[in-house]
Amino acid sequence: MLVGCDFSSSPSRKKPIVIALGSVQAGRVLLSRLERLESLDAFALWLQQPATWVGGFDLPFGLPRELIETLGWPTSWQASIHHYAGLSRPEIRATFAAFCNNRPVGGKFSHRATDRLAGSSPSMKWVNPPVAYMLHAGVPLLLQAGVCLPGLHGGDPQDVDANGQARRVALEAYPGLLAREVLAQRSYKSDDKARQTPERLIARKDLITALEHGQTRLNLRLKLTHAQRDMLVDDASGDTLDAVLCLMQAAWAQSQNLQGAAHFGLPDSMDPLEGWIISAGLS
Numbered sequence: 001m002l003v004g005c006d007f008s009s010s011p012s013r014k015k016p017i018v019i020a021l022g023s024v025q026a027g028r029v030l031l032s033r034l035e036r037l038e039s040l041d042a043f044a045l046w047l048q049q050p051a052t053w054v055g056g057f058d059l060p061f062g063l064p065r066e067l068i069e070t071l072g073w074p075t076s077w078q079a080s081i082h083h084y085a086g087l088s089r090p091e092i093r094a095t096f097a098a099f100c101n102n103r104p105v106g107g108k109f110s111h112r113a114t115d116r117l118a119g120s121s122p123s124m125k126w127v128n129p130p131v132a133y134m135l136h137a138g139v140p141l142l143l144q145a146g147v148c149l150p151g152l153h154g155g156d157p158q159d160v161d162a163n164g165q166a167r168r169v170a171l172e173a174y175p176g177l178l179a180r181e182v183l184a185q186r187s188y189k190s191d192d193k194a195r196q197t198p199e200r201l202i203a204r205k206d207l208i209t210a211l212e213h214g215q216t217r218l219n220l221r222l223k224l225t226h227a228q229r230d231m232l233v234d235d236a237s238g239d240t241l242d243a244v245l246c247l248m249q250a251a252w253a254q255s256q257n258l259q260g261a262a263h264f265g266l267p268d269s270m271d272p273l274e275g276w277i278i279s280a281g282l283s
Contacts, residue, residue, distance in 0.1 A: 003055030004247025009133040020243035047145035056173030056250035059134040060123035062275035064110040118280040150263040175245035189238025196236035218252040
């Protein structure tokens, strides 16, 4: 099974975590169904279900090495996550703001190598979007559930298949990476109803069409029913479409693994403290 997750650090009924479930058949990614989780507790329970999947999760899995070393935090990945999880959100905000205040204009934030290649927000950013809080909320739950994070954490050694492979594999995804490849700077979503314009509706249609035709770096085609296509088009928030974009990235990572690539296509040069967004840097 494949999983695509549009994550929220403060999920609710109005803004849930959206899970897209699917599979690959003959080079096409089939969307099976969508699930909506309205709390972090519900997400934690979902992760702990006995299942076999490869998933793409839209949240950062690590912080910039420069930030961690400057703050004097542990420089092994798991130790850094445990330290980070022990902080409150106000403590994170104050610590990161102080770090930024000591840096020159134009270089306030520290970036991971993968953030620059993917065009994603720096993983230490706490507002617009609050990806630092997404890391803080989500990655500890992946660890608690014993999920494998290739290149970072091996997961529960007991939760393996007959070949000794981890049953649940989580990879960092970023829907904006694929969306910009198709749409460039055109926006396709907004949580603000006043900004849910016809232009964004057309952009969603164009993006879905490109996915269906395999017109992205992943060389995979998305297969949707008419009802599923209408649902993705009609969701002006873009949450369901983002979950599907993550699903596509998970499908690519699974294909790399089946072809013998180490760590589901993550580069050998990946910093094991920072992590990497799957397919970032792929031409």
